[in-house]
Amino acid sequence: MRTQAEALVIEPARREDLPAIVAMFAADPLGGHGDTVDPAALDAYKAGFDAITASSATELFVARLDGRVVATFQLIVVGGIAGRGACRAIVEGVQVAPDLRGRGIGAAVVAHAEAEARARGAATVALTSNAARTDAHRFYARLGFARTHVGFKKPL
Structure with a gap:
C-alpha cells in the first residue's frame, strides 16, 4: 500500500495552480502576509508568479496528490562570495494543506527542495520560519536543520 508521500508528484507550479496555492497561504493563521x-x-498573484518564472534563480513548486495541489514551496539559488564562492539555496513559502x-x-517536499538545490549546485540550504511556528521549528529540526542564525525583517 502506498503512503501519501509516495503518491505525491512534486513539479514546477503552473499558472492555473495559483488559486490552490493562494488558498493555502490565505488559510494560514500564522502567515501574516x-x-x-x-x-x-488574483492579478497581484499572477504578477508574482510571472516574476518567479522570469527568473533563472527561483522556481515555484507544487506537490499534487491525486491531481490536487496539496503543498507548495519556492526555491531560490543564489551565488555568493563567502564560503569560497559557494551557491546557497533558500526555501521559502513552504505550505502543506491544513487537512x-x-x-x-x-x-x-523539503527533501525534494534539498535535491533540487544540490542539483543546482548549492552548498547549503536555508529557510526561515515565523517565530510563532513552534511545531514547524520541531519539524525542521527533525529534518536536520539547525538554528544557526537570527533573522531580522523590516517592511519597505
Whole structure:
C-alpha cells in the first residue's frame, strides 16, 4: 500500500495552480502576509508568479496528490562570495494543506527542495520560519536543520 508521500508528484507550479496555492497561504493563521482568495487580488498573484518564472534563480513548486495541489514551496539559488564562492539555496513559502499535515507530505517536499538545490549546485540550504511556528521549528529540526542564525525583517 502506498503512503501519501509516495503518491505525491512534486513539479514546477503552473499558472492555473495559483488559486490552490493562494488558498493555502490565505488559510494560514500564522502567515501574516495578508493573503486572500478574493478574486480582485488574483492579478497581484499572477504578477508574482510571472516574476518567479522570469527568473533563472527561483522556481515555484507544487506537490499534487491525486491531481490536487496539496503543498507548495519556492526555491531560490543564489551565488555568493563567502564560503569560497559557494551557491546557497533558500526555501521559502513552504505550505502543506491544513487537512493533510502530519502525513509525510512536508518531509517529502523539503527533501525534494534539498535535491533540487544540490542539483543546482548549492552548498547549503536555508529557510526561515515565523517565530510563532513552534511545531514547524520541531519539524525542521527533525529534518536536520539547525538554528544557526537570527533573522531580522523590516517592511519597505
